[in-house]
Amino acid sequence: MDFNTFKQIVISKAQAMGIEEYELYYQAGQSTSVEAFQHEINEFSASTEGGVCFRCIVGGKMGYASTEDLSAAQAEAIVERAADNAAVLEAEEAVFLGEGGKTYQPLEMVSYDLPKTDELIAKTLQTQQALYDAHPQAVDGCQTSAFSQSMEIAICNSKGLDLHYTNNASGLVAAAVISDGQEMVNDYQIKVGKLDSIDSQALAEKAAHRAAGKLGGETVATGVYPVVFSPEAMSSLLSTYSGIFSSETAQKGLSKLSDKEGQVIASSAVTLIDDPFHKDNPMPINFDAEGSPTARKLVIESGTLNTLLYNLKTAAVAGKTTTGNASKAGYDAAVAIRPFTMYLAPGECTEEQLLEKAGNGIYINSLGGLHAGANPITGDFSLQSAGFLIEQGKKTVPVKSFTVAGNFYDLLKSITAVGSNMELPSAMGMTAFGSPSVLVAQLSIAGK
């Protein structure tokens, strides 16, 4: 059955059980992708997904239950399960359903028709040819794909909240594999946007060029060096540690930023922004997972922690108002906290000037294993890296198979300069991370 019919059964059941405060969160999506290998389309996939999360306040506790099966039996079952789940909860913080805001900032989304399958296929094959053309050593591991996706979100609750959101996107992926006969290296690039406006040749050339740049890498001597992180590398590090800016993490004692609002936590070169409306994020949104209006905010301003990110529950604990950062990791997840587009504000220097300031050091443009080698609670990291040597202020030979180690809280304080080249690499979903290149005074490098 459709969501609206399902919703009516849920509401009747909730009312019959005497549940006064309840909410339904619906998320559905469709996606289509094609993939090419050796100049032929070898995989096509189309999926339709969607589910409903019901939550309700029973005895002062928030119980959740979710389903993808929109049947009458499940409509009743999720109400019973959510109430049953609420009954064993013990957390004492007050819980809330959102009443929404008086106004929501209008979205300036560039909407476009999604490409048809024929267009996806043509663009994928064209990009694949461009990959082979981009480098004489491109080999048959090269793959390309194009995709289109649409998603919708609806939230409605017993407080009268009734919000709806839709978003369409398409994009292109180029994965280059380059081999000199001895060594095989790779890189991939992804670009989201209107398919016929994406320059497939430029995307293919970037992937092939970046892959080829890794051939013949040397190992670096173990030691302590100044480090310049590329926009990609710094964005991935920021993504890994973004949880430290969540008030929920802080209130549970899992972030060192609890009680640090208003204090200096970073060098004066650091300004960190969270913007739900950033022009390069293909999925801007004007309400959060609790229906609160979203807003741009300076999280760190010239080194001072202005604010953590809040939802209704954590704001009440702190005696503040929500920053509109409630989020759900999936339709069935509990409401938590996430940034939207979080990025380090660009500074004045070009990347070349950062390299000059570094003098002799390491340029890192790739970090690996962030889910394992970076501890989000302690801030310690020790990460597989790749990049270039910086010698006398210039990038020289590629280096690989080394690690960079440090502590993210310390790193924020030792950023001595920030570049002007802000990028949002691989911005795909509602949450995206960006950064310019940054110079960090010193970090430990383990190589040979």
Add this chain to the structure above:
Amino acid sequence: MISRELCQRVLQAAVATGADYAEIFTENTVNHAINMIANKVDAIKDTVIAGAAVRIYKGLRSVMASTVDTSEEGLLRCARQAADALGEGTAQMDIVLKERLFGDIHPVRIVPASVTNREKVAILKEGYFAAKDYSDQITQVTGTLLDVDHNILIANTEGLYAQDRQIRTRLSISAVAEVNGETQTGSYNPGRRMGLEMFETVIPSAVGIEAARQAVTMAGAGYCPAGVMPVAIDNGFGGVIFHEACGHSLEASSVAYGQSQFTGKLGQQIANEKVTAIDDGTIPGAWGSINIDDEGTPAKKNVLIENGVLKSYMVDKFNGRRMGMESTGNARRQSYSYTPTSRMTNTYIMPGQDKNEDIIASMEYGLYAKAMGGGSVNPVTGEFNFAVNEGYMVRNGKICEPVRGASLVGKGSDIIMNIDMVGTNLDLGQGMCGSSSGYIPTNVGQPLVRVSSITVGGR
């Protein structure tokens, strides 16, 4: 459950434009997870996942369409969508489905969905408070009791009609310790392809104590020095080294496309002769075990590497076509909405002949990695990394002080040549492995091994 008759019609619609193979996969899964933090039961996640996917092949092309609508009309629409995407010719195929029973080598005694929240909370609390009460230095504990009841049905144009019920249970406890202002974490996450009878052998309080012990030990530790050195990696989750350094590069999804350092290396010496490695989906009750894979092929015990010689890849039906190989029972997907591909099940290095004390005694200066964290690999280059959650310096053949913040990096093809001592005490450790077909439960495993030389990231 979708009838044989309906499956036949869906498959017929799927091959209508000339596919040479079609498959329908339907799923109904209940996921239930209870979370604790700050000494309280904080949240419960309770989800029913239900849907279906139709896949068709023609030669080396594959098409998949998935849907949440498992009504007759929804399934037929899904089949037509797949057929249209192939979009050529008309065809008919004689499809006669025979129900196949592959038996259950992982019988479950206590179905989690039939146990009340209160009973599950009691198990979680036993683990949680064992960690919390371990020491005054424990400042925070988080815990999760997860149970999954995953029901699948697979039918294909080869005549297969089969079902499997895969129940699994996992207790995860993480502890934060603070010693002299230094914070560190510890965690332990055992899981089984079992119901709640798992806790007759895995004692919840022991799980909490292990997480807390690790956190307190590491909070008192200094940073691991950086450099290249020999490393002894302990059993259980230490097997993540083989999983990352070699396992992913033996999956058909990399090998078939020339995206693996081990493409074309069957029969060659790719590892130290002390290394024999197995992928075995048939270990009763083990976290990565299955009765049948997600293409309906019965799970097998496959020898991947024997005395260092590459014997087999892990192959699914579709990539097997490109490679000219049969499925090895390794096709797996997180759910109906992912295209299945070749993945690991329970993958481990077989016990060798070396005594543990000899392995440690052989190291003049190096690292003993007692507990490992996760890792990742780029199968194209073989460059991998993984984190050491609990490490100790080894000097003059003796285990010395604990060190924190270490990671190990290297190139898979080099490192498996460097595994030059293999102990006798095989154990398995549980992980969730993420790749193109989503997150699936996998076991890693090994006895204590020595890697003669590897880059240790530290400071």
